[in-house]
Amino acid sequence: MAFMAATSDNDSLRLEGLKTLELIIVKFANVPEPEFKDHVVLEQYQAQVGAALRPAFSTDTPPHVTAIACQVCSAWIGSGVARDLNDLKRVHQLLVSSLSKLQKNSSCTIYNESSITLEKLAILKAWAEVYIVAMKKKENLMKYEISKSFQKTKKFDEDEDEDECEIDYQSAFNEDLLQLVEPELTLLSENWLLALKDAAFLILPPEFSLQLPHDGGTFYTADTIEFARPQFRKSWSPILHAACLWFSCTGFDMYMNNNLKDQSIGNFHLLFGIAMEALCDPKSNEPISYITECLGSLKALLSHKLTREILVSAFDEAQSFMRYHPTKGYSWEFKDGDSKEKDSNEDKHKEKQKEEPSSAFQRARVDFLLGDIFKKFFPKVNQIVENGTKANEVKNQENEKNGTELKQEKVDVASNNFTNNSNQVANQNNFDRTQPYKSVVAKLTAV
Secondary structure, eight states: OHHHHHTOSSHHHHHHHHHHHHHHHHHHTTOBOSSSTTOBGGGGGHHHHHHHHGGGGSTTSOHHHHHHHHHHHHHHHHHTOOOSHHHHHHHHHHHHHHGGGGSTTOSOTTSOHHHHHHHHHHHHHHHHHHHHHHHHHHHHHHHHHHHHHHHHHSOOOHHHHHHHHHHHHHHTOOTTHHHHHGGGHHHHHHHHHHHHHHHHHHTSOGGGGGGSOTTOOSSOOSTTHHHHHHHHHHHHHHHHHHHHHHIIIIIHHHHHHTTOHHHHHHHHHHHHHHHHHHHHSOOTTSOTHHHHHHHHHHHHHTTSHHHHHHHHHHHHHHHHTEEEETTTEEEEOOOOHHHHHHHHHHHHHHHHHHHSOOOHHHHHHHHHHHHHHHHHSOOOOOOBOTTSOBHHHHHHHHHHHHTOOOOOOOOOHHHHHHHHHHHHHHHHTTOOOOHHHHHHHHHHHHO
């Protein structure tokens, strides 16, 4: 019934037939064949699946029908029912033929722009799911080879070895699937990143609506932005996962080899930002599979050494802009690279100016100010009388005669040293700073 509905001339029947076919593939992909060991039931229906999908990729097929057919293709390839490479190529060629619709001005003008956006996003999503499955099969194959080499060094029972090898072989089949996807990765990766850039604009809050492109994005226009949001919401998570896998395995090294470091860093920030935004602000109406896709995307993105260095350098850069105010707390002052260079050059110029020797006018001005300070706040000195004895000793003798005692303060040695040093400096500069002391001595002698 699903085959008959999918090959019908009525578009509504074709849609329901393709949806039913996808449901059958998902539910019965792992059901074993009772008469043949290590085989599944759907293996004998491979020809019918290919025949039901082929009419949906013709040029006169509506875009929404082709979009559902792309989902069925990705579900069929990812199910692992077709283990032979030739059987995979039948459905794979249908997806390859759909890539021509990703080019500009390749869509038919008789359909509205929202349906064309739906078709293109469905094609990118289908290829993303196929690429994710291919990378998982490659990872399982590597684990199988490692476990197989490990088993040779250990001694296990023969029965246990055979059972483990069979289980690992079942998870490592279709190692040639990645070879079918790799020739198309250049075109796919470019469109994946463009689609994610559009998705990043569409998830902006309303207060940032002025940042949206006036002419629209790559896969939507300014008039169809409201219709494009739900379509992007259904497709962005597998596209993000596939883009992160490609970027960590191939894309980052390709950009670095072509001296495109700034472009690679920008793509890293795009992928990392979308994943973190989805994890920090999960939507209640989205399934839990979106969270697992985001976690898998971050795991793939940070598996490369250089991507981890970019992330660490971003934290260091943010810390360098951090400023602390006692009342306002922490704040960040972000500056461009050119302004940083200007500030560093100005600081170096200031340091050079500080190292220059002082002028004669500056030295004379400093001497004048020091002399003025000594005139106003001159230090206390021991007063000398005519007979050579100190005035303090004379006062002490008079107090002893009268039977009174006078407490004396201790002489500050540091202040005396400072006075002596300042007097030496004043003498070197030919400035008469002993005038206050001479006047005091003259008054005492007159008394």
